[in-house]
Amino acid sequence: MAGRGLHHxxxxxxxxxxxxxxxxxxxxxxxxxxxxSHEDPGTFHLCFGDEAGRxxxxxxxxxxQRVPRGRRGACEAWQTSxxxxxxxxxxxxRRLSEADVPHRLDQTAFGENCLTFEDPDGAMLALVEANPFTQPAVWNSSEVPAAHALxxxxxLVLKVREADPLSELFREVLGFTEIGRNGKLVxxxxxxxxxxxxxxxxxxRLARGQLGAGSIHHVAIRARDAADQDALVQALHDRYGxxxxxxxxxxxxxxxxxxxxCGLLLEIATDGPGVDVDESFEALGMGLKLPSSLEERxxxxxxxxxxxxxxxxxxHVFEEIT
Structure with a gap:
């Protein structure tokens, strides 16, 4: 039952x-x-990605809007790379320095060169130099040339009180493989x-966190299609209840x-239909798209x-709207 990694x-x-x-x-x-948000339609759900939102x-x-900052704790994701x-x-x-964004040149625990910094809400982010993968379809924006584009x-770093139980779930059901350990990091x-x-x-024994600005709400894992998703759902029930x-x-x-x-909120999301199901490639992200059930509103x-x-x-990147 092959996993497909992070969806979003x-x-x-x-x-x-x-x-x-x-x-x-x-x-x-x-x-x-x-x-x-389907559950809270008075809240935007904004999606960023490569040129096609893969x-x-x-x-x-x-x-x-205006929510206080969250408090980091156990059983949640802390840093997105x-x-x-x-x-x-x-x-x-240089770009971070010119924008007065505090940052640090660093290495990950697994030897990758990176920059670490925070977004305007305090979310922990990193940019990691990685070997190119097959056909990276980057978005060539006017501000960031393709040669340096994300x-x-x-x-994704998940803070957990015990690594082995969650590692087992990811390995036995979601198709991940352990590829390295460094101290308490897996x-x-x-x-x-x-x-x-x-x-x-x-x-x-770290206390649980509190959701707020800068908190990761949930993590979504990929499934190929509905049948693959149904198989993962069945495996979660059969193995862990x-x-x-x-x-x-x-x-x-x-x-x-x-x-x-461990209490981490996870999602399994299918690869399709994709973000272009209701907009052309050229118009992606330009207009507000609503579920049919909300169109009358x-x-x-x-x-x-x-x-x-x-x-x-x-x-300025940190300037609030007043």
Whole structure:
């Protein structure tokens, strides 16, 4: 039962426009979808990725306007890493310095050169030089040239009180393989492409966190299609007694959610239909797209949702909207 790695990571932010400016303009990701949370349609669900919004490159946001910052704790994801081409760290270090974004040149525990920094809400991020994978379809934005563009998700650090139980779940059900250990860190992978890696960081008796701005809301794992997803759901039940939600049509993928053995909120999302099912490639992310069940409320929701113009880089990356 082969796993497919990360589908997307969803972060909570406190300012939709500022977050768009940071991820789309400053980091150069493409805003491929502006839609709403199905459970809370007064909240945007904004999706960033490569030029086509492929699974493994997707980083999405729930902007909960003005929400206080979260508190980090056990059983949650702490740091999201993105791939950049080898030799790009100096370029990115200059860009971060010019924007007054504090950062540090570093190495991961597994020997990869990286830059670490935080987004405007305090979310921990890293840019990691990685060997190129097959046909990276980067978004060639006006601000970030293709030679230095983000090439999708690289790694996600999950803080857990005990690494082995969650490692077993990822290995036995979701198709990951352990590829390295360094002290309390366990690295797991499904492939060497975008979104293929996670790292478990064993913390011991660390208190649980509190969701807020800068917190990762959930992590989604890929399934090939509905049949593959159903098989994973059955395996979770048979091996661990885990009961998932009923499958939900999210328009761009079919979704089920569950809590892992340590309480981490996880999702299994199918690779298709994809973000281009209701927009052309050229128009991705340009207009508000709603589920058919909410279309009759479009006027109400457009008044309720915060203003979100096409992101531009003419403001400081940390500047709030007043």
């Amino acid at each position: 990571v969803t972060l909570i932010s406190s300012d939709a426009e500022r977050s768009c400016r940071f991820y789309a303009c400053f980091l150069g990701m493409r805003l491929v979808k502006r839609t709403v 699974p493994g490159t997707l980083f999405t946001l729930f902007p909960w 993105f791939r950049i081409p080898s030799g790009s760290l100096d370029w990115w270090s 090439q999708g998700l690289h790694d 690295r797991l992978a499904t492939h060497d492409g975008a979104g293929g890696t996670i790292t478990l960081d064993e913390t011991g 885990i009961v998932t939600t009923e499958p939900k049509d999210r328009i761009y993928y079919r979704s089920v959610n569950f809590r892992s053995t 479009r006027g109400e929701l457009e008044l309720l949702l915060p203003s979100l113009p096409i992101p531009t880089c003419n403001r």
